Amino acid sequence: MNLLYSEIEEDLRASVRAVLTDHCPPSAVLARLESDSPCDMDLWRILVELGVTGLHVPEDRGGQGASLRETAVVMEELGRFVAPVPFLGSTVLATTALLACDSDLVGSLASGTTTGALAVPLTAAPGSPFPATVSASADGLLTGRVTSVVDARAASLLVVPVAGPALYAVRADAPGVTVTEVVSLDMTRRIADVSLASTPGVVIASGDQATAAVEAALRAGAGLLASEQVGIAETCLEQTVRHVKDRHQFGRAIGSFQAIKHRLADLWLELVCARATARHAADALTRQADDADVAVALAQSECADLAVHAAEEAVQLHGGIGMTWEHPAHLSLKRAKVNQLALGTPGEHRMTLGHMVHLLMDIPSRR
């Protein structure tokens, strides 16, 4: 078990952070909020150049041959900047699903020439039943609807779970595909409803392999989302510390008031503990450890609520300015709140966790 960041990981972080500092300042994210193009594809292309889309894909399948640990570090940085790029949908969810199949398509996602999305609702949790809202006709045409698919509009390749179970690859521009964006609470990572009507697709897995592929994607997604949540919390804490040092009221920096100091000390401590769980999840996923499921559920349990808490404290301790549209605090708040629902709520993960560590809920009946 290695819960540290390696030197290579720190170098990777520095590269990603340099790109984001230059190309993804809060002003740029704010300016894009209500635009019709949800993702910043210019920024995405620069990140693709850096190679971040193939980190956890083996070299012989077109990737960098690193691991989910490195991908988790990228998630932390993207969380810090609330970056509007399809990393979760394409690099984490779709890529992990394809990796678990014998599909060659993974290479184009790893290289960034294609952007993908996994057609499941963003709220799907690891361990939930195989989604089966799309069905295939006898001649292999797909019909059905999947709601709340993350990063769907940016995707040219849809990885679609189909009743059977099976997993299909569908081109986003194929006949019968409709991707309808909905109004998202997190405008920096939007969701869309995907409809298929007699749409042609290619089977890439079926039976247990299809089920396992979706499960692997959801598990990796939930585990790595914990790292994003750590990144969000970290930036919220840093911004708030900076603000309370600068902001003077009653002749003092408000950060010298003890109640504020104690709240921020508590938040820092929560962050310290949550970070250990997020690293643990990324490490356990990488090692394919026996208790990777426990590690993922634990990390989500701790990190999801942490990020919301940190973002809420950031808004509160920025005072009125934190309530304004022009200040970036709400970007973190909305991302953190949506992440709390994404890939399993903390409550769902704790339910799973209790089950896995034999703290059963099997309750004798009462009134």
Add this chain to the structure above:
Amino acid sequence: MNLLYSEIEEDLRASVRAVLTDHCPPSAVLARLESDSPCDMDLWRILVELGVTGLHVPEDRGGQGASLRETAVVMEELGRFVAPVPFLGSTVLATTALLACDSDLVGSLASGTTTGALAVPLTAAPGSPFPATVSASADGLLTGRVTSVVDARAASLLVVPVAGPALYAVRADAPGVTVTEVVSLDMTRRIADVSLASTPGVVIASGDQATAAVEAALRAGAGLLASEQVGIAETCLEQTVRHVKDRHQFGRAIGSFQAIKHRLADLWLELVCARATARHAADALTRQADDADVAVALAQSECADLAVHAAEEAVQLHGGIGMTWEHPAHLSLKRAKVNQLALGTPGEHRMTLGHMVHLLMDIPSRR
């Protein structure tokens, strides 16, 4: 609905407080902790003189003809002083049970000539099944055991639920009665295990009347315990406020440090809200309101955790001195913690509450 304290109630409070200030200072309670006589019967006799044992008993049955509202005020004061008297066991639980029967015995409890106890475990919650660990033989002799009976050692009259259901009056000095004190977490209100072996008793109710009498006692007990919890919290807050004003560290009263101020402000606010629920419960019980059960469950939900929180803050904010045996902070802590378990935990009361207000837990089956 009247959530205030009437003038009569305030007068009553003043009388009780005056007696307790004189006869029940912390030093006296501390001195009695490890003595073999758990209750202060001298203090009890003075309180009996005041008439507090018959407040909620009608005049034609030997009482004062006031109501549970007044009895609740006495509970608040007894809680403030962590007074070692058998008020809960005798005046609240046993008296209320007898009131619900056509038994003349209530008069002697109301007048204080007899001290009673209701033979149920202190953890029994309103709405729980009729306790049936004692059974009657064909010739009316009782055999069985009831654990954790509050104020049992001070009682000369035991009111015993018996399988059937029935309610029996049993003299504590009757043949076959054994009252074994256990080591109690709250040494100021001890519990004992009661055994009966072919013990003679008198039936005072049977069937639905017995069930209703026990339920009425538990409901009144839980509802009025909320007032005691308010009293505990109030005294903890007052003592802590006094301490942090006096105690200087770093050249300042520690009560001028903002983190301490904010915590005590929060505690005060919890107390304010909890007090409204405790008054509401006492008032609803008095009015025999339709939603008295809701009012009781709500009051326990809010007041039990409040009292523990207040006592824990008192220990912490007194620093090292609050951890010592000689300081009275631990008296409130132990009473509050035991009260959290007594007559239903906050969790049990909330379960009941959810049921009563139609927030059902009827959950579709998951994994």
Add this chain to the structure above:
Amino acid sequence: MTHSGHIRDRVRELLAAHDPGSTDRLEFLRARFDAGLAWVHYPVGLGGLAAPRELQQVVDAELDEAGAPDNDPLRIGIGLGMAAPTILTYGTEEQKSRFLRPLWTGEEVWCQLFSEPGAGSDLAALGTRAVRDGDDWVVTGQKVWTSSAHTARWAILLARTDPDLPKHQGITYFVCDMTAPGVEVRPLRQITGEAEFNEVFLTDVRIPDAHRLGAVGEGWKVARTTLMNERVAIGGAAIPREGGMIGIVADTWRQHPELRTPELHARLVKLWARAEALRLTGVRLRQQLAAGAPGPEGSGMKLAFARLAQDISGFEVELMGEAGLRYDDWTLCRPDQVDFTGRGPGYRYLRAKGNSIEGGTSEILRNIIAERVLGLPSEPRSDTGPWKDLPR
């Protein structure tokens, strides 16, 4: 002293002379003001009859029954609640005659120019400058969190007239003409997407000395009257069980068994209990007020309400699951009044964040409770020197 019978006579006379069914709304309101039935506890000639305040309820009820128009009090809340009592207490006779009638009828909307970007919790640190120039004052500065600024004709304004004095001493209170040159109002968008409030930029705005309220340098004292009247509203009206946000969430729970989990159930019932406890606290507070013995509990109501609203709305988004990912509408709009519960869960969640900031932050309220209710000592002060030397 006027008694209730006399008041009813006056109402009847007003209604006889101005049939609500056929009289123009504004004409009726003016007539009502002139009849002393606007606010009966105000002096005669200023919309009142110098009568006991509680008789206003009689007037309102009778006029309401007769179908008379009201003055849309939510729309002109700042004028009625803050400007009017301040003008009445500190205004000159000319000021009272000029301002109160159109204020009450709603012909002239008022707003409040107090808070500044650098003076929020510490309002007395405000830096908007007013410099005397002949019969005028010349005012320059920036105000923020101003509701109704874009519809207002007048503003109550705090400005610093002497930066060499300690912060509370160099402030003066003015009435500012919002149509004067140099007044610029910009909508201030919030995290909900809408713009309830405005920023107001003042650039060399000329205010005649005749529009000063109270003496030069006495502005903080005058402002306390205004702010005390702001807080009177706290406690508010009685709400039924499950009124407000908790009712919305409870209904969702009842209607959607598929959203339930044991953990959410435990949290919901706990929130329900807290909401009901707070409601009962409000009931008890009103009973204390009615009994003429107001307790200090009022100071806590806003603090508790803010926390509860935030906890319930945060829970609601989690409970909604997939629907919680969505928002109703991000379109920028400028609502006339705020609706905490009318929109979707995402809106409720975001809007509730403001509850612990607006009208006194929760941190300031905790200070107030600790010092004024519990009597804990204040912090050592580091802001007692001249305003101009304060760190900021």
Add this chain to the structure above:
Amino acid sequence: MTHSGHIRDRVRELLAAHDPGSTDRLEFLRARFDAGLAWVHYPVGLGGLAAPRELQQVVDAELDEAGAPDNDPLRIGIGLGMAAPTILTYGTEEQKSRFLRPLWTGEEVWCQLFSEPGAGSDLAALGTRAVRDGDDWVVTGQKVWTSSAHTARWAILLARTDPDLPKHQGITYFVCDMTAPGVEVRPLRQITGEAEFNEVFLTDVRIPDAHRLGAVGEGWKVARTTLMNERVAIGGAAIPREGGMIGIVADTWRQHPELRTPELHARLVKLWARAEALRLTGVRLRQQLAAGAPGPEGSGMKLAFARLAQDISGFEVELMGEAGLRYDDWTLCRPDQVDFTGRGPGYRYLRAKGNSIEGGTSEILRNIIAERVLGLPSEPRSDTGPWKDLPR
């Protein structure tokens, strides 16, 4: 510089000359000290070999394997952890020779006379007076929270030698003979019923100036060495999953289905997750230390541990139901060392309350994190004048 091979040779020589199976325990320990194998990083002649500290593990492992007795480090923790490094750093040659050997062998137990009833969190405000009288100092005052005082031969003591200076400047550090006339030790009973600690009353106790550690008035600087060494222990040893309190509660849950409710389940799993998260945080901290890059995370471990222990033990009492009403034993006893988890739920609950007070209150730890880790500004200070004028 001694390397690992040389160390192993020394161990072998020691074992050859003193067979652990047949040598008296104390004799063996003295021989080990004299061989420089007590604390290898100490100087030659003082129980060490001036070797790198990490080689101690090699020594300990080899001796342990050979069945050699140890010096019962938990019993003499204050001597080993606090007195020894301070004597090494500030002691005279005579002091080092006199004190370190019996300290290490456990022949002489040490205790710490720092805290006072009026100087807890604010230790530097201590008021125990030491007045020079010829070659001696005469010490009078009261100390508190002293563990091992009743078994100790020596104490490290802070006393005020100049009340006219600011509080940090007038303190001097002494070694106090606990058998000297005027030293009175009284057990201090805690809310658990037992007396882990003592009060120590000092009345005209004479301490020779030769037992002063460091210069007159430099006591605070010397004490910082002591206190820094106290904090090194934090982080502690690796524990397995479900080690400590959470394991006890989890086992109770598994063995007693009749205690379960959905609400308790949700709370238990949450506590389990927090316990596991804190355990992993400890693992990560040790990995950072091992990698030579200690993070500031250590400052938080005690704070987080205290809160978690209090929450788990509070939960456990609730979970136990009727059994939670009972206590195991209130009899006054004076345990040699504290056992947080060995007794019943009631004991665990009460004892855990001390976790957020002893060794630095949680409030002080939050201040430290806020100021040293987050870099937030300190409070305005009001205790910089002469000690004698400070409010208390």
